Amino acid sequence: MTTGDGAAAKCRLYLITPPRLDPATFRDTLAAALDAGDVACLQLRLKDATTDEVKQATEALMPVAQARDVAFILNDDAALALRLGCDGAHLGQTDGDHAGARALLKDRILGITCHASRHLAMEAGEIGADYVAFGAFFPTGTKETVHTAGTDLLEWWSEMMEIPCVAIGGITAANCAPLVQAGADFLAVVGAVWNHPEGAAAGVRAMNAAIAAA
Numbered sequence: 001m002t003t004g005d006g007a008a009a010k011c012r013l014y015l016i017t018p019p020r021l022d023p024a025t026f027r028d029t030l031a032a033a034l035d036a037g038d039v040a041c042l043q044l045r046l047k048d049a050t051t052d053e054v055k056q057a058t059e060a061l062m063p064v065a066q067a068r069d070v071a072f073i074l075n076d077d078a079a080l081a082l083r084l085g086c087d088g089a090h091l092g093q094t095d096g097d098h099a100g101a102r103a104l105l106k107d108r109i110l111g112i113t114c115h116a117s118r119h120l121a122m123e124a125g126e127i128g129a130d131y132v133a134f135g136a137f138f139p140t141g142t143k144e145t146v147h148t149a150g151t152d153l154l155e156w157w158s159e160m161m162e163i164p165c166v167a168i169g170g171i172t173a174a175n176c177a178p179l180v181q182a183g184a185d186f187l188a189v190v191g192a193v194w195n196h197p198e199g200a201a202a203g204v205r206a207m208n209a210a211i212a213a214a
Contacts, residue, residue, distance in 0.1 A: 011179075011211050012040040013204065014166055014186040016075075018194050019047045023060035029200050030061055033193060034068045036201035037208040040186055041071035041109075043090050051080065058084045071109060078104050088130070093120065099127045111166065115147035118156065125163050132157070133188065136169020137179060141191065151182035158183025173210035180214035187211065 015033070017026075030042070042065045046054055054074070062072040062085070073088045074081035078101035081089035088109025091101055102110050111131045112124040121132045134149045134157070149169070157165045164185035171179065172192040179187060189207060196203030 011184055011214070012038060012186050013207050013211070014041055014043070014168075014188040015039050015070075015193060015204075016043045016045050016168075016188055016190045017057075017061075018190065019045060020049075021046070021057065023057045027060050027064055029194075030064050033200035033204050034065065034070055036204040039068075039070050039204065041065075041073050041087070043073040043075055043188070044086075045075040045090075054080065055084060058086065062086065073109060073111065078110070081105070082108070090133070098124065098129070102128045116149035116153060117147075118153070121157060121161075121165075125161060129163065131164040131166055131186070133166040133168050135167060135188075137167055138170030138172075138175055140170035151178050154179060154182035154184050158185075173206040176207070176210050177214035180211055 044054070044057055044061065046057060058074065065072040071087040073090050074084065074086045075090050076092065076095050078089040078091060078096065082104055088105060088111065089101060090111040091098060092113045098112055109130045110128070111133060112129045114120040114124055114132045114134055116134060121134070124132045134153050136147065137149055154165060154167060166186040166188050167179045167184040168188035171187050171189050176187055187207065192207055193200050193203035196206065
C-alpha cells in the first residue's frame with residue numbers, strides 16, 4: 001500500500017466494504033469492482049458483526065483482494081487481523097492500544113483514524129502508523145458525522161509528513177478533486193462504489209477517472 005515516490009506519487013482508491021454484506025454473493029461483486037481499475041486496499045468494515053461473521057467474511061473476501069495485489073485491512077481489531085492473516089488493521093481512536101497494536105502487527109499495515117486533529121495524527125505518526133485517516137470531508141450516510149475536516153489539513157500533512165494520509169467521508173467522483181489536489185494519498189469510499197447506479201465496477205472506473213482528472 002504505497003503511493004510512489006515524491007512528486008510522482010499518485011492518489012489511489014481505498015475501498016471500504018458496505019457495513020453489512022453476504023460474503024457468498026458479495027465475493028463476485030468485489031471481484032468485478034477490483035478488476036475494473038486501480039484499488040490500493042480493501043477495508044473489511046462490518047459493524048455489529050460477530051467475530052464468526054467477520055471470520056467468514058475474511059475467508060471469503062481476502063483471497064479475492066490478495067489475488068489482485070489489493071491489501072486486505074480489517075477494521076477495529078488488530079489481534080483478530082493478525083489471527084486471520086490480514087494484511088493489516090485500521091483502528092479508530094477508541095479501538096484499543098495503538099502502540100500495542102503496532103507491536104503486534106509488526107510488518108503489517110496499521111492505519112489510524114485521526115478525525116480532523118493534527119495532534120492525533122502526530123501521535124499516530126510517532127507510534128509508527130503506516131497511514132493516518134482524516135475526515136469526514138463531506139456529509140455521509142455511512143456513519144454519523146461528528147468530526148469535519150478541511151483540505152487545509154491534507155495540505156499541511158502532505159507538506160510536513162512522509163506518512164500517507166487517507167481522506168474519508170462522503171467522497172464521490174463529483175467532489176473528490178479538491179482532496180486529490182490538496183495532497184490526499186488515498187480516497188476512502190463506500191457508497192460511491194457499492195451504490196453506483198451502474199454497479200460497483202462502474203463506481204471504481206468513475207473514481208479512478210476523477211482522480212486522474214483532478
